[in-house]
Amino acid sequence: MTNLSFNINKTIKQLLPYFLVKPKQLAWLQVLLYPLVWLYANFLTYRAAQLKNATVNSTVIRFTRALRDEFADETIYIFHPEEILDQAFIYLAVEGAILEYDYLASENHVPVDYDYTVIEYNSNYDFIVRIPVALASRADEVMAYVKKYAFFGLHYTVETF
């Protein structure tokens, strides 16, 4: 981190010739330069606040960090459906594949799992932000935050897990 710290009042004292470092002299110079002390303090406060925001972008690694910081949850993550979507095959029972079941929505099976055809898949999102159920009530806020940084033209959504 760039070191921008300097103490103006201390600097004034250091700059004065030793035989002129008298209380009244010093006090007067400090009073004269107080506006600069005030301005510098504001500058540092502004700087700290802006530096963090300014570095946020939509690169996955930085965006994930920003989302986790903003919503105080270290489990938020971003994933790209294209990369983790598995191909699914349907087998006949006689083929002896490991048994796996699909459920009707009315059966309320947990976790919810969907199978898509290729056509359906193509209409999916470019990326998905996953947030824990505990943050479900803030999903709109998360979406607004994502929208602020995501590239224009991409399809994305916020899901809970």
Added chain:
Amino acid sequence: MARTVEEIEDQIDTIKATKAELAALDSVSNTAIWRLWRFITAQVINYFEVAWDKFQAVIQAIIDNNQYGTDDWWYKKMLAFQFGDLLGFINNVYQYPVIDAAKQIVKFCSITSNSGKVQIKVAASSGGQPVVLTTDQLDGLLSYCQQIRPAGIRFTVQSLAADKLKITGNIYYNAQGDIAVIKPAVFAAIGTFLSTLNTTNFNGTLFCNKLIDAVQAVPGTINNQIDLLQIAAKSGAGEYQVFASSYQPASGYFQIDPDFDLNDTLTFVSA
């Protein structure tokens, strides 16, 4: 850029000179109170300007870092990849804690757009020429790309072995020339042509005419007397693809197929 203390003092002097009521402040003593205040004021302003410069530099670095997702950004990011190192969150930016050129294995890179995807072709370097990355290196690069890519952007990363070239043709040379000199010179010219294409224009298109030009420039060959009977290229284990005018390498670079050495495929005819 921050002004020097002297420059700031000069500015104060200039303004002071315009104020008739300050004319009495004319002592030239270095310890004169008015000069002392001027010096301290200038000094502190200088400190502040230096701080401002530093802040501007940081902001500029952030701005530069945030111009991301462009071809140039991808290109720089590929070359910056350090195999074996992890990105750290330093000063609000993910970056390598230590820049280690020895770990920057990607030396050649091409960024193109292909069907809405960023297509990245990369190669390491051996003897100054492109070579394929190892599986571990490519896996590391892929993981790195997955982290640094803008969310939602699709990409592919490839590092392939050189596209093989097979060149068949007749080279006509001046009968008075020494074939023992001309022949290796022609081979060298083709080698240099490909080497230059590989290194200065990675993923560049090979144009047959430019290859012919390179051969014709060899002393002893007869201008316009080169019959390029067939030129073909292939990537990996694929079939040879004959082309008439140009070819875009899948890997981004070329190599003469050792199974079709120029010594066997080029015929030298005296004329």
